[in-house]
Amino acid sequence: MISPPALDARPTTFDSADGPVPCVDLASGAAQACVALQGAQLLSWVPARGGERLFHGTATRYGAGRGIRAGIPVIFPQFADQGPLIRHGWARTADWSFLGIETDSGTPAAVFALDDDATSRAQWPHRYALRLHVGLDGNTLTVALEVRNRGDAPFDFACALHSYLRVGSLAATRLDGLAGRAFTDRSSGETRIDAAASPRFDGEVDRTYLGCDGERRLSDGHAALRIETTGFADTVVWNPGAALAAGLSDLAPGEHDRFVCVEPACVEPRIILAPGASWRGTLRMAACEDAASD
Numbered sequence: 001m002i003s004p005p006a007l008d009a010r011p012t013t014f015d016s017a018d019g020p021v022p023c024v025d026l027a028s029g030a031a032q033a034c035v036a037l038q039g040a041q042l043l044s045w046v047p048a049r050g051g052e053r054l055f056h057g058t059a060t061r062y063g064a065g066r067g068i069r070a071g072i073p074v075i076f077p078q079f080a081d082q083g084p085l086i087r088h089g090w091a092r093t094a095d096w097s098f099l100g101i102e103t104d105s106g107t108p109a110a111v112f113a114l115d116d117d118a119t120s121r122a123q124w125p126h127r128y129a130l131r132l133h134v135g136l137d138g139n140t141l142t143v144a145l146e147v148r149n150r151g152d153a154p155f156d157f158a159c160a161l162h163s164y165l166r167v168g169s170l171a172a173t174r175l176d177g178l179a180g181r182a183f184t185d186r187s188s189g190e191t192r193i194d195a196a197a198s199p200r201f202d203g204e205v206d207r208t209y210l211g212c213d214g215e216r217r218l219s220d221g222h223a224a225l226r227i228e229t230t231g232f233a234d235t236v237v238w239n240p241g242a243a244l245a246a247g248l249s250d251l252a253p254g255e256h257d258r259f260v261c262v263e264p265a266c267v268e269p270r271i272i273l274a275p276g277a278s279w280r281g282t283l284r285m286a287a288c289e290d291a292a293s294d
């Protein structure tokens, strides 16, 4: 029997221009990742083969209460401004706890936790337990978000893993696997179908693809990612384009050209959880060095 690779975790601090950022560094063989405790946000993923796969800009800002435009922010319990709560909810800016490494499923994963508290209940009167499980295995990253209702009344929520995926340049970038699916264009509000094999990243792209499963593939002509999700009903695809990016102070000029957000999400309808019930969504990404292979 082949044993699963070990996963080592080391609490550390990343020195940003905005001050120290408490993190947990993860390593499994040659694969590495770094998770900030603020937001349980993956800031870095370096698979065993190849370099960094998550976007991190030169103007990225850190600091308490601030959404970090990099890596994989966790969005809960509201997506964007689709509801009365703060934009994208507070899971991305809250301080999570690192619980340790779990091995229950055979594959080790680092587990991060965020439960409701007085501050969250003042905005949203529900009792929840969020768990983020992060596993590394060679060229594969697995991130699972679990939401449990630990209260005595049902609640509903939206969520996403708002993944900023690094690309060499948008002009050479393709996202395959979504062709022919209905999406809502978030900037116009229209729902339509694009017959093209891949969206064109030549301006703002902000689409919520509805009812997604199966494999998607992001490639930039040099490197590719195979993206598989379970549990997440939707996929949001976002890039601000040059004009909107110029108004984002935490994105340096031209850096919108270095990422595409491909976000497994549950936007609409929201998930309804009965007391004691749980929901789990999983994102699995496999890195390939050559877009033509695998």
Ligand SMILES: O=P(O)(O)OC[C@H]1O[C@H](O)[C@H](O)[C@@H](O)[C@@H]1O
Binding pocket: 067, 080, 087, 088, 186, 206, 207, 236, 237, 238, 261, 263
């Ligand atoms: O700037 P943020 O609050 O992090 O949001 C960044 C983006 O998130 C999602 O992808 C939404 O679909 C976009 O409409 C939004 O602009």
